[in-house]
Amino acid sequence: MTGIMQISKESIFSGLNNLRADSILSAGFDDMFGFTEPEVRKLCADFGSPEKFAEAKEWYDGYRFGNADLYNPWSILMYVSEKFTPGKYWAGTSGNSIIADLVNNVDHDMFGDLKILESGGSISADIEMSVTFEGLRDPGGKDIYSVLAASGYLRAEMDGGHYRLTIPNREMQKVYCDAVIGALGRFRDVRKPVDGFCSAVLKGDVKAMEESLQNVLDALASIRILDSEHVYQMMVLMMLARLRGTCEVDSDHEAGDGYYDIRVLSLVPRSPSIIIEIKRCRTAKQAETAAKAAITQIRDRRYFSGLKGEAILYGVAFFGKKTKIAVERISCGK
Numbered sequence: 353m354t355g356i357m358q359i360s361k362e363s364i365f366s367g368l369n370n371l372r373a374d375s376i377l378s379a380g381f382d383d384m385f386g387f388t389e390p391e392v393r394k395l396c397a398d399f400g401s402p403e404k405f406a407e408a409k410e411w412y413d414g415y416r417f418g419n420a421d422l423y424n425p426w427s428i429l430m431y432v433s434e435k436f437t438p439g440k441y442w443a444g445t446s447g448n449s450i451i452a453d454l455v456n457n458v459d460h461d462m463f464g465d466l467k468i469l470e471s472g473g474s475i476s477a478d479i480e481m482s483v484t485f486e487g488l489r490d491p492g493g494k495d496i497y498s499v500l501a502a503s504g505y506l507r508a509e510m511d512g513g514h515y516r517l518t519i520p521n522r523e524m525q526k527v528y529c530d531a532v533i534g535a536l537g538r539f540r541d542v543r544k545p546v547d548g549f550c551s552a553v554l555k556g557d558v559k560a561m562e563e564s565l566q567n568v569l570d571a572l573a574s575i576r577i578l579d580s581e582h583v584y585q586m587m588v589l590m591m592l593a594r595l596r597g598t599c600e601v602d603s604d605h606e607a608g609d610g611y612y613d614i615r616v617l618s619l620v621p622r623s624p625s626i627i628i629e630i631k632r633c634r635t636a637k638q639a640e641t642a643a644k645a646a647i648t649q650i651r652d653r654r655y656f657s658g659l660k661g662e663a664i665l666y667g668v669a670f671f672g673k674k675t676k677i678a679v680e681r682i683s684c685g686k
Contacts (some may be wrong), residue, residue, distance in 0.1 A: 382418030414520030569673040608654025624662040639676035642669035
């Protein structure tokens with residue numbers, strides 16, 4: 353009998369007792385649930401493409417069962433079957449609604465956790481392999497992390513008295529990106545304005561950026577979550593995650609004399625680098641001034657330090673569902 357975890361209903365006694373349950377945290381049979389690294393390396397070689405191992409590792413490695421590090425077996429088999437073309441193979445076998453539910457019910461702490469995870473960082477949490485339906489219904493409840501880990505959306509590795517959680521690989525990172533974007537527009541399709549926003553950011557097209565952002569903001573179910581700079585930063589960062597694969601997108605890293613909000617580095621040679629500073633205003637009249645102040649902050653604190661060639665600086669100011677963007681192009685030297 354197999355499944356991903358034990359879900360119990362409170363105050364109900366089961367007629368099936370005294371079972372031994374091996375979970376993702378158990379050492380028993382831990383190397384039987386996926387391909388090991390030597391197996392994947394051999395598979396690539398046997399099918400005539402040993403050079404594809406690094407790509408397979410980037411996309412499908414990262415799962416942890418007990419003490420074993422494993423590759424997703426379904427995705428690896430599909431990857432090889434499709435002539436070593438990377439894609440979201442395992443992710444396409446389910447609706448991924450669990451991540452959408454996570455986004456739809458987040459509190460401020462979980463918004464922060466999701467941002468850290470999507471940016472490639474890790475969070476610390478307690479993991480339980482037996483949870484209750486009541487715990488899963490709790491907005492902001494931490495049981496959701498146990499389900500995400502047990503179902504393969506997060507890698508869980510013991511670190512002290514807690515578990516360190518990370519997104520395991522590039523396939524799952526794309527799942528998070530798509531699910532979060534979908535959850536941002538619960539009642540409308542926002543994929544088109546999100547793609548439009550990303551395209552406009554790369555071109556320096558402020559008008560198109562503002563229009564696309566407005567469409568995404570209007571599609572949000574409620575204005576109640578838009579109550580901090582952090583939430584706006586999270587939203588913009590998740591939208592820009594659509595650029596992964598052609599750009600490196602990160603946030604809150606040290607540069608110059610401070611920490612930038614968002615940075616986008618194109619993987620295409622001679623393309624401009626992008627720095628974005630987010631501001632939240634108390635009134636709509638402050639938006640234009642705040643956007644320009646954000647540009648000044650980027651310059652004064654030298655967030656572009658270490659970059660080469662052209663850079664596009666954006667100051668993005670929000671008031672509720674309204675936005676104003678300032679832009680400036682600079683040369684960072686050779």
